[in-house]
Amino acid sequence: MDERELIICRCEEVSQGEIVDSIEWGARTLTDVKRLTRAGKGLCQGKTCGRLVSQLLQRSGKGLEKPFPKPSTVRPPVRPLKVGELASEENEDR
């Protein structure tokens, strides 16, 4: 199988080829790759693909942060939460 066809970000269905191309175009950080390809923008917010993208960036030798690229910014919630759960009245006491 062609390595370029490997799916790196399952949530957004981003292939290794797309990530390599984004680095070729000028991506130098995980956030660059995320913005250009959507890798890490899905349900799991890069929990799985973050490491893989990081490795691809390392392997390219083009990463801005060396030797280890910084993870892209982590924001709440840690896992998906329903709007209704966040809005519920019980939530006010917690």
Added chain:
Amino acid sequence: MIPKEAEIVIMGGGVIGSCAAYFLSKAGRKVALIERGEVGGEASVANGAFVWTSTRRPGIDLTLALASIELHKQLKEELDVDTEYRRTGGMIVIENEKQIPKIEAFRKEREKVGFILTPIDAKEARSLEPLLSERIVGALYNPLDGGTNPFQLMVALNRKAIQLGSKIFYHTQVQGIQIEDGRVKGVVTDKGVIRTNTVINACGSWAPFIGKMVGIKIPIIPNEMEFVVTEQLPPMVSHIIMGASYLTEEYGKDEMIANREKFGMGLCIHQTASGNLLLGATWRFVGYDKRTSYEETVAIAKEVARLFPPLRQVHVIRTFANFFPFTHDDLPIVSTVEGIEGFVMAAGHCGHGVCLGPITGKLVSELMCTGRTSIPIDELSFSRFAER
């Protein structure tokens, strides 16, 4: 590699800088665009992605917005990457009878200048947006409103500018501006010095830092705005939605500037082309701290749950915040600066940068190429803030 010289250096690679780079490149100028951070910049990729005219004030504000939405349409056609600009129509949702007098006054003020927001009743509003609460009392509808994908817009603009001979440098920080005899002579960056006679300050909320380098005080304050993002969903909110409370509530900006804890809240909803819902927004003044807060996330969730009850079932996957460059008269600064030849301002769009980016880029290009602009921009001058 950073060039040794450039005709024009644009500082700030957000939507304003990218639009300016594009229009200048199209006019035959060779530009070097410098962005401190990632492709896309800061607030330009962290907002509701509205291309919205309904809330604009009659006068220069509305004139700019109406001109800019035409350019959004044109850019979608002339650029090689789809900007995802769509005129979905916009709705200001009126929640209760108490809001009606203020909303009516708001509507009439616009009607006077021929800008029509059409009042629709609750039944019609719900036929347009079936997930709306049964408790709403009506809405104002405007077919001109819509949304875009600001990141795709910037990528499209940047690619075209590069094709036209300009150069773009991300992860490159401006450290100083060289001035001799009141004239710009160069830009010092962490990657080297670029000799140039002309710089454009398109740094949004960070524009004052550039101002400091040349000894001017730029009255722009970062105004933090928080949004939440949901999972991707099938089409379920087809218009750009804003809650009337955004227009009817008084928050008192000076009080908010003095109190970091106080935040404002106005519902806005945009389902993007990818299917994610952007739900917002809260705003407050917290310096340059862009962490999101639990209180604001909950406030947004409550507002959404109240006005769109079925959306209680959708999952929030992320929260984000960034800074809208706030100015005291709610207008951007687009002008030259007296006393510093070759220094141009294009910042302070007060949360409307995505909408106003294209017209700003066009006006900056006209200003620099011909000295005249197709829309008079005296009201956007830097000198309006000069201390008297």
